[in-house]
Amino acid sequence: MALRYSSWWALLLVLALSACGSLPTGVQRPVSHSVRASPDESPLARIAADGLPPDAQSGFRLLPLGSYALDARLALIGGATRTLDVQYYIMENDASGRAVFRALEEAAGRGVRVRLLIDDFNSTGAEPLIEALSRVPNLEIRLFNPFCCARTSLAGRVLTSLGDLPRLDHRMHNKLLIADGALAIVGGRNIADDYFTRSPIANFVDLDAVVAGRVVPQLGVIFDRYWNSEESFPAGLFSSQAVEPASRAATLERLLPADATRIPIELPDRDILGQEPVGKELHERRLTLVPGLAYAVADQPSKRLEDQEELENSSLMTGAVFQMLGARSELVVASPYLVPGKRGIAVLRSLQRKGVEVTLVTNSLPASDSAIVYFGYARYRPAILKSGVDLYELSAIAPRESKTIFGGSSKGRLHAKLAVIDREVVLLGSLNLDPRSARKNTEVGVAVESPALAEQALRIVEAMKSEAYRVRQAPAGGGELAWAPPDAADDDETLDAEPGVSPLNTLQRLLLQPLVPEDYL
Incomplete structure (x- = not known):
């Protein structure tokens, strides 16, 4: 499983150690732009046009099932005839990752222009690929904010980098x-087995959507902004050695x-959703x-370097x-990493004063893949409840219906980001x-005005809630919180002890919570 970039200790090491490497200068980045194929040029464009109802500006297809999400990606890549623009925070060298990498290579082989942009932080395992x-x-790869040297391990990458905290801490989460x-x-969803319900141990409960119509060119402009930015470097700059074409082909096939x-x-x-x-x-x-009526939004590639x-x-x-x-009247939110901070609590209280019903769904500690971030959330849990919020924490134990709802029967971890x-x-x-999404990572998303899509999204949230503990303020005389299974x-x-949390977890929370700056969660 890829590492969530929230380790304060790794950052302290970066600051403490002298660095011996630097990124290339004078880098040539040929500028290119997204292309919108016409229905006459592209079967996918024809299908997209035919699938939009009359007068619809954009169209959406939610993908709550991990297996459907992988199938959709391979289908789009396999059906492309002109261009593919692909941008991910994580692309693992596992079965799902290799399937997508191979599909992109095959698309390039049939003449499709492929632009692949990957954040460099989690690329260690896929480095040879x-x-x-x-x-x-026809397949051009760029790395966002890459590490300069010792690229075969994350530790080596960090220890030989510049010790430049703002740069290292700036990641492309798109x-x-x-x-x-x-x-x-x-x-x-990233590209890895546990995002597509293929891990026998733990899988992410996630959500994305196939999008068509006017919002797609907006997403293309966003991709171009990142692709042509100074933060993106051609992957070939970091090749370890020159390789003959025959040897390169044999290596790729292996x-x-x-x-x-x-x-x-x-x-x-x-x-x-049927x-x-x-x-x-x-x-x-x-x-x-x-x-639906929609628009696409994204942070600037240089977000972390901008003034406050x-x-x-x-x-x-x-x-x-x-x-x-x-x-x-109502706000329903799912967020796997929920650290509202004082400003977030102020927002919740403002909504409470307006009479807005607020529901939040996040991870329980056993379901979370980042205990440190969970500890950051837990410190705000009483304030969240006092703001009148209906709060749910996803259970890590796969219930009998999870295979129908989310496509797997292993441990579930919320990863969907939805409001x-x-x-x-x-x-x-x-x-x-x-705070990391707010101030450090770059993000991308769509805002859609569509009661029909909202109804579908709420059905998905209800399925999440059916697998979650409801957290409440305990009755007078009891503990601070209580959990309804x-x-x-x-x-x-209700339970008066936090489900799945051991005394060791409690000790970790007491020790680590005061030490981890909130900006790094």
Whole structure:
């Protein structure tokens, strides 16, 4: 599983140790731009146009199932005839990652222009693949904010870097795939087995969407902004040695066999929303879409380097908070990493004064993949409840229905980033409600005005709540908090001890919570 970049201790090491490397200077970055194929040029563009209802500006297809999400990505890549623009925080060298890497290589082989942009922090495991693929014709790879040296291990990368905290701490958290400038996938999933319900141990409960219509060119402009930025470096600059073409082809075939895309994907006939797999629909030259009025938003690639005032005015988090503050009656939010801070609590209290019903869904400690971030959340839990919020924590224990709802029976971890405002507006993307998303990482998302899409999103949240503990203030005379299990028969059936939290966990929280600066959560 990839590392969530929140370790204060690693950052202290960077500051404490002298560095011996630097990034290349005078880098040539040929400028290129997204292309929007016409329906006459691209079957995907034709399907997208036919799938939009009359007068609809944009169309959306939510992907709550991990297996459907992988199927959709491979279908879009396989159906592209002109261009593929792909941008991810994590692309693992596992079965799912190799399937996507191989599909991109095959697309380049049939003449599709492929631009692949990967954040460099988690690329260590895929380094040999990236190096081999960076020399494939029609396939250009760039690394966002790369480490300069000792690239075979994360420790080596950190210890030989400049010790420049602002640069190292600035990560591209975006997740985006655009095919032929006609269809896109945007949301919370990275490219790895545990995002597509393929891990036997633990899988992320996540959400993204296939997107069509006018919002897709907006996403293309966002991709171009990152691709052509000074933070993105051609991957070939970091190749360890020159390789002859024959040897390069043999290496690529060894690392990425021809059958890599033919991994078995368990696809139920329909998902929780009654939808068929995207790949099946595209094969039949159709795509079911929910219409909506939408716009795409993203942080600037240089976000962490901007001054604080500019950051406060322009960040994706600021825009999302303003939209949430505009709620009139109801706000429903799912966020795996939830550290509201004093400003977030002020927002919740403002909504409480307006009479807005607020529901928050996040991870329990056993379900979280970042205990430190969870400890940061836990310190605000009493204040969240005092703000009148209905608070739910996803249980890590897979219940009997999880295979139907989310496509797996292993341990579940919330990773979806979603907000539904007044049952009319849906916010979906890569943004977590924590300081790192607010101030350090770059993020991307879409805001959609569509009651029909909002209704679908709320059905997904209800499925999450059915697998979550409801957290409450304990009755007078009891402990501070109480937890109602997912299968509780009535409101009085509660636990006064935090489920799945051991005395050791409690000790870790007491020791680490005061030491970790909130900005790094």
